[in-house]
Ligand code: B3K
């Protein structure tokens with residue numbers, strides 16, 4: 001908890017550390033009611049900071065200092081200063097050794113940062129600033145050290161003792177305890193430190209590197225989960241191969257370990273050689289994990305593995321540079337997933353996510369640049385902007401340089417900075433130097449917050465046979481009130497003729513350049529003119545979503561239908577469908593607001609009918625195209641979001657589509673369920689595609705309320721062999737009018753899976769997201785369920801996160817009951833786990849999107865949180881910025 005006024009930390013104040021830590025020797029003695037940490041730090045004055053011996057200020061929080069010695073001389077209380085967050089000592093020489101012993105309480109650490117207990121095992125989470133809750137240290141990423149770690153614990157309870165690097169020794173003590181020592185040969189910052197002690201089983205495999213040497217791979221889990229590790233292991237081996245092939249990066253230690261823990265604040269953590277994972281991102285098998293969960297496991301395993309180079313070998317100089325490792329690594333994992341599955345579908349998923357959630361963040365009170373220039377609490381900056389927009393920025397670099405130029409740049413980056421802690425500027429510099437280009441203007445993507453708008457207009461001159469496109473950039477105001485300068489916006493485009501074929505592209509004054517190309521828009525207003533254009537074409541703009549901007553072009557609905565059918569770019573075919581749906585839905589929203597009868601533009605039904613009839617199209621694409629823009633996305637693009645009208649309009653459109661296309665939907669359902677019934681579960685793209693279409697189609701069919709659909713749903717629920725089909729059937733029932741069947745299915749499901757917490761998370765989520773009336777009461781009742789606990793972040797996300805984030809009509813109930821409920825929970829969570837509390841707050845921070853009455857209610861709840869007493873810096877920062 002915060003005891004002093006929270007301080008704002010600025011990038012411009014960065015200074016290199018006064019001292020360095022060459023070696024870190026740690027000994028942990030783990031007990032049930034406390035733990036002891038003995039640290040020996042071999043230190044020296046940082047030569048880069050010049051002569052003189054300023055005081056050594058070590059970070060440390062919630063530590064009970066037992067002893068401190070400088071060069072083996074015990075210090076007494078008068079020889080050092082101690083406050084809530086620092087230990088200060090005065091070195092006597094340029095090189096010295098500092099020994100400290102502290103007592104800590106992992107057994108009561110509910111914040112899940114530092115050393116804590118998850119169930120019966122000990123584990124750690126140090127990024128960003130958790131190491132200071134373990135021992136006194138220079139807890140900053142530019143202080144890199146060689147770590148040796150000894151863990152001592154009771155043999156019987158904790159047979160497995162792990163830390164980073166290679167095992168160098170282990171043995172029993174005569175008091176029933178045992179020890180293990182690990183040595184990490186690579187210099188690393190403290191945030192990559194990890195320790196695990198528990199009664200764990202492991203699955204072991206090996207990977208042969210390109211260079212011929214074997215690496216031992218181990219996944220450690222609690223014994224009951226040993227049958228759910230294979231998918232993660234396969235994903236790990238695929239990731240290792242991919243990083244060798246695509247980036248030329250080999251793994252460097254002889255052992256790589258993953259440990260699954262149930263209580264974890266986020267997805268996973270890339271600690272050197274010892275990744276610690278939320279069990280939701282490791283465990284997967286057909287019966288208990290959905291296709292989405294399988295894909296998430298593959299992506300997160302890859303992401304953490306890729307950090308070994310983008311993050312660990314080359315790390316961040318300071319936390320303002322977080323996107324250096326996160327944006328780049330998200331880009332790497334998304335390309336990996338694209339290569340392993342359907343590239344277009346992966347792009348669609350990423351873009352839909354970015355535009356719904358990151359764009360909302362960029363338009364809200366916490367908006368910040370990809371490289372923020374100030375923060376109060378760094379934990380609040382593990383954001384969609386740093387991760388997802390950061391990844392888009394790296395993607396644009398690749399688009400501008402081409403795949404080969406990008407690889408030259410990444411090679412130079414890794415070679416030049418291996419073993420260093422560097423900045424986003426260093427990354428771009430390597431890209432520039434390897435390609436002989438100047439990216440100075442491009443770097444505005446790192447420093448300017450907010451989503452740029454790009455308005456496009458056209459002009460066709462039939463006499464001159466020229467076609468011009470004019471691009472106008474504009475920038476919404478952001479909380480930093482910084483005046484924005486033009487971005488470099490790579491716009492990939494093509495021009496379609498009347499038959500829907502791409503025409504040859506030739507810019508005035510240039511040679512012909514294929515049928516799809518990238519224009520680099522660099523000015524606030526800029527016109528590009530194409531020559532030899534025989535007839536007015538239809539532009540396909542921002543193909544593959546080549547830049548994270550809000551592009552607008554005045555397409556009419558017939559043109560969008562044409563693009564849906566003919567665009568050679570798969571992403572833009574989907575995008576045309578989304579734009580058509582948005583236009584149609586916005587019309588329905590307006591009708592609802594005017595109190596007139598809702599009338600659906602039949603062109604949407606026709607367009608979706610055509611998609612549904614196209615047997616050649618990848619089934620996952622059909623599924624994506626059938627998915628109407630989410631309520632959250634419709635909210636994001638509204639000036640003032642009318643939650644009830646959005647919900648009514650979307651549900652009306654879905655029902656119309658279901659009724660009018662019933663036979664075609666049903667045919668697709670029967671065909672796919674037929675195949676699923678006769679096929680064993682396989683976690684591969686083609687099977688994901690079949691099930692995704694089968695499932696979205698089933699959710700449409702249920703809107704008909706026909707008894708035959710109920711029967712089909714119950715058949716799927718009972719007879720399928722996998723969680724994807726079962727959970728979809730459950731969700732469809734939960735949102736259906738069939739009350740008795742719904743209740744029965746929920747009961748059967750909970751009874752079957754009561755011992756599997758990850759499956760119970762799904763059970764909570766499906767109910768929390770149900771938009772039927774009475775949502776809040778259902779959520780409150782579920783909080784009393786024995787499987788629910790506020791202490792487990794997965795449970796909080798499954799129930800409260802799903803309610804506030806996905807169940808918009810219920811959460812935004814006009815009486816403010818949803819807001820009050822969330823505020824109360826945030827106050828409770830603030831005391832237990834500040835990081836989770838601050839994350840759950842996000843929906844309340846978006847108050848500017850709503851009508852005056854809701855705004856007042858939401859702000860009142862934010863005020864109430866602010867006034868509630870001793871707030872963590874995490875919650876304080878988000879609430880105070882939201883009210884500013
Ligand atoms: N680097 C970690 C995130 C740590 C978050 C700390 N609050 C996971 C990842 O991005 O790979």
Ligand code: ZN
Pocket residue numbers: 303307325326329
């Ligand atoms: Zn990461």
